[in-house]
Amino acid sequence: MIVKGLELPNWENIKREWRDADPLLLIFPILLMILGGVAIYSSDFRSQRTEWWQHWVTGSVGLVAMFAIARFHYDQLLRLHWITYAITNISLVLVMIIGTTALGAERWITIGGFNIQPSEFAKVGIIISLAAVMHDRPIQNPIDAFKVAWVTVPPWVLIFLQPNLGTSLVFAAITIGMLYWAGASLGWLVLIFSPIVSAVLFSLYLPAWIVWVILMGVAAWVSLPWFRIVSTVIAVVINLVSGQAGILLWNILHDYQKKRLLLFIDPNQDPLGAGYHVIQSKIAIGAGQLLGQGWLKGTQTQLNFIPEQHTDFIFSAIGEEFGFAGCLCVLLLFLGVCWRLLVVAVNARDNFGSLLAIGVFSFILFQTFVNIGMNINVAPVTGIPLPWLSYGRSALLANFMAIGLVESVAAHRRTIKF
Numbered sequence: 001m002i003v004k005g006l007e008l009p010n011w012e013n014i015k016r017e018w019r020d021a022d023p024l025l026l027i028f029p030i031l032l033m034i035l036g037g038v039a040i041y042s043s044d045f046r047s048q049r050t051e052w053w054q055h056w057v058t059g060s061v062g063l064v065a066m067f068a069i070a071r072f073h074y075d076q077l078l079r080l081h082w083i084t085y086a087i088t089n090i091s092l093v094l095v096m097i098i099g100t101t102a103l104g105a106e107r108w109i110t111i112g113g114f115n116i117q118p119s120e121f122a123k124v125g126i127i128i129s130l131a132a133v134m135h136d137r138p139i140q141n142p143i144d145a146f147k148v149a150w151v152t153v154p155p156w157v158l159i160f161l162q163p164n165l166g167t168s169l170v171f172a173a174i175t176i177g178m179l180y181w182a183g184a185s186l187g188w189l190v191l192i193f194s195p196i197v198s199a200v201l202f203s204l205y206l207p208a209w210i211v212w213v214i215l216m217g218v219a220a221w222v223s224l225p226w227f228r229i230v231s232t233v234i235a236v237v238i239n240l241v242s243g244q245a246g247i248l249l250w251n252i253l254h255d256y257q258k259k260r261l262l263l264f265i266d267p268n269q270d271p272l273g274a275g276y277h278v279i280q281s282k283i284a285i286g287a288g289q290l291l292g293q294g295w296l297k298g299t300q301t302q303l304n305f306i307p308e309q310h311t312d313f314i315f316s317a318i319g320e321e322f323g324f325a326g327c328l329c330v331l332l333l334f335l336g337v338c339w340r341l342l343v344v345a346v347n348a349r350d351n352f353g354s355l356l357a358i359g360v361f362s363f364i365l366f367q368t369f370v371n372i373g374m375n376i377n378v379a380p381v382t383g384i385p386l387p388w389l390s391y392g393r394s395a396l397l398a399n400f401m402a403i404g405l406v407e408s409v410a411a412h413r414r415t416i417k418f
Contacts, residue, residue: 021070021411025340028333029403032388033059033396035330036314040391042296043309043317051310051391058393062400069404073412074353081132085151088125091118092158099162107162117394119159119167124402126155126171127359130178135352139183142224145192148182149175166382169370170363172196177362178355181345187223191216191235198239199246213239267377277313280306281375285319285327292323310391312383315375330389334368344410353409360402 033056041052077084091109095118100108108115129151139145152175160168176189194216201209213236220235221228267275284300287293298320300306306313318326338361345357364387371386373379385395 020413021407022340022344024336025403025407028336029388032333036389039314039317039389040310042321043301045296046302046304055391058396062397065397066400066404069401070407070411072408074356074405074408077128078132078352081128084125085129088122089154092122092155095162107164119164120394120398122155123170123363124398126152127174127356130175131352131355131359134178134182134355139179142188145179145184145188148179149192166384169382170366170384173366174359174362178359181355181358185223187219190219194239195242198242202243202246209243277307277381278377281313281316282377284316285376288320288323290324292321292326295321297321312385312390313375314390315372315386338365341406344406347413348409349413357406357409360406
């Protein structure tokens with residue numbers, strides 16, 4: 001329709017274009033973002049900082065980006081995925097060259113007064129690359145899985161060297177989830193990533209490492225399709241060697257990362273140092289009880305007992321001021337996001353779209369589990385933010401961009417004809 005030279009939107013075409021979009025997958029992240037702003041306001045209330053409204057402004061920009069990506073036909077990424085892969089790796093290399101250092105890590109690039117964290121956007125980039133590589137290559141044996149997993153190695157190494165242990169773990173979770181969805185056996189995946197676990201356990205707790213090596217021998221015997229005895233021996237030897245190599249890996253880690261891993265077992269070993277965050281977080285969540293102490297009334301939150309509570313430990317503020325009921329609402333919202341991601345993955349019209357949705361599902365599920373886990377001391381503190389709730393502009397934008405990808409998969413489930 002044209003009115004006095006002005007072309008108005010064709011609402012019928014727009015409705016038809018968005019008929020298959022997933023409204024719940026849009027609503028749940030928005031609710032989480034709003035709740036995040038409320039919790040950030042409370043955690044910064046006495047310090048009078050402005051992160052809470054910046055969180056909402058960034059979220060609004062993220063929503064615009066999400067809608068723009070959702071309208072873009074995701075099939076086009078098959079032709080562009082090596083470009084996105086190159087951009088991902090180049091941005092991570094630039095961090096090593098011109099990056100800004102804070103808290104002992106070099107993770108940010110300063111552009112126009114804003115700190116951009118490329119590793120957050122790299123999550124979206126690696127999902128696109130892995131989905132493009134896997135979509136026409138079904139995983140039929142462990143060798144196929146190895147051929148695909150190499151795509152993750154360059155960005156993973158660059159992120160680990162920043163150092164950014166948390167995001168490197170997210171990359172592993174994305175790769176495992178997408179390989180499994182593409183047809184890899186769970187046993188193969190465990191064996192592929194077992195050397196990393198072996199290296200960590202050897203440095204942390206020797207008896208657990210011995211048990212792990214034995215379990216990997218059993219896993220090889222059960223799951224590998226080749227000569228069982230040879231496969232089992234090779235798996236055991238690789239994990240034994242990896243354990244010794246773990247000493248080198250351990251020495252690469254910064255002191256604060258070593259303390260976080262060691263104090264995961266017992267944070268009371270250093271209650272005023274590396275274990276302080278977790279101890280205070282558990283106190284805050286426990287103080288919330290059933291219905292919480294009320295917004296702006298949590299003593300741990302308002303007296304700033306928990307450092308950086310507006311970022312990695314935002315869940316403790318929600319637990320203290322909104323109680324078990326508030327925590328349950330958060331968990332249900334994340335459950336809703338993961339549910340809708342799985343629905344889109346199952347109903348996608350092709351493997352590429354299905355793998356994109358599973359990649360996003362894997363990183364949202366993993367980050368949620370680890371972040372909430374470290375707030376209640378069932379996972380080590382690794383600096384992984386809680387999606388849409390934790391303050392962090394790059395992470396918030398990347399999360400909405402990821403949802404935009406999945407909305408594109410949902411909206412283009414069938415060919416649109418005008």
